[in-house]
Amino acid sequence: GQTGLDQARPLLYHTLMDWTKLEKLLSFLLRHSPETLNLHMDASGWVETDLLVKAVRSKEPRFDLKALQKIVRDSQKQRFSFSEDGSKIRANQGHSIKVDLELPPVEPPETLYHGTVERFLDSIMQEGLKKGDRQHVHLSLDLETAQKVGQRRGKPLILTINAQKMHRDGYVFYVSDNGVWLTEQVPPQYLDLYFS
Numbered sequence: 137g138q139t140g141l142d143q144a145r146p147l148l149y150h151t152l153m154d155w156t157k158l159e160k161l162l163s164f165l166l167r168h169s170p171e172t173l174n175l176h177m178d179a180s181g182w183v184e185t186d187l188l189v190k191a192v193r194s195k196e197p198r199f200d201l202k203a204l205q206k207i208v209r210d211s212q213k214q215r216f217s218f219s220e221d222g223s224k225i226r227a228n229q230g231h232s233i234k235v236d237l238e239l240p241p242v243e244p245p246e247t248l249y250h251g252t253v254e255r256f257l258d259s260i261m262q263e264g265l266k267k268g269d270r271q272h273v274h275l276s277l278d279l280e281t282a283q284k285v286g287q288r289r290g291k292p293l294i295l296t297i298n299a300q301k302m303h304r305d306g307y308v309f310y311v312s313d314n315g316v317w318l319t320e321q322v323p324p325q326y327l328d329l330y331f332s
């Protein structure tokens with residue numbers, strides 16, 4: 137029969153895994169490069185759950201479905217979602233791969249925010265917010281989130297986006313499953329510096 141140690145083993149493995157590193161690996165695979173571990177991604181960004189588990193296990197032998205479920209559940213930014221039946225998984229946003237997340241257009245609030253840093257300001261005010269390597273420009277509903285996004289690169293600088301005006305002018309907005317506002321671009325005339 138099972139010894140106490142056998143029962144404790146999965147738990148022990150879980151406490152020893154480097155969760156941050158695993159979440160980064162999942163982000164890398166599901167946003168940028170599934171082919172690195174020979175995974176196939178469909179047009180909507182989905183990857184087969186069991187194949188992903190197997191692939192990650194080739195890097196971290198202790199990884200299993202329970203570990204994947206834990207990361208999806210605990211991810212602070214809720215970066216991933218399972219399909220309804222759990223057979224597939226995808227990143228909620230942040231892709232550089234061309235994927236169609238099939239998000240419906242949503243009417244934005246009056247104002248959205250973007251956290252960046254001063255060294256990008258001149259360029260942003262000249263050419264607007266550009267999506268760069270990603271599929272969309274990422275915008276935040278609240279100041280606090282924008283602060284955090286900017287903080288990743290230094291002293292945060294917040295821009296306000298006149299989102300309602302953009303909407304009226306025909307620009308389309310989406311909200312990812314983890315609450316990030318997305319749009320193709322923000323031309324400079326809709327941008328202002330936010331002063332606290």
Ligand code: HQG
Nearest residue numbers: 213230251252256259260263264265266268270274285316
């Ligand atoms: C800047 C994180 C010069 C832009 C966060 C940003 C977010 C320009 C950087 C998500 C520019 C792009 C996205 C222009 C934009 N000239 N610089 N014309 N237009 N920029 O990482 O918004 O951890 O691609 O201000 O929480 O910083 O990945 O975008 O500084 O939700 O889940 O170019 O990434 O989430 O950087 O962050 P990014 P972001 P995750």
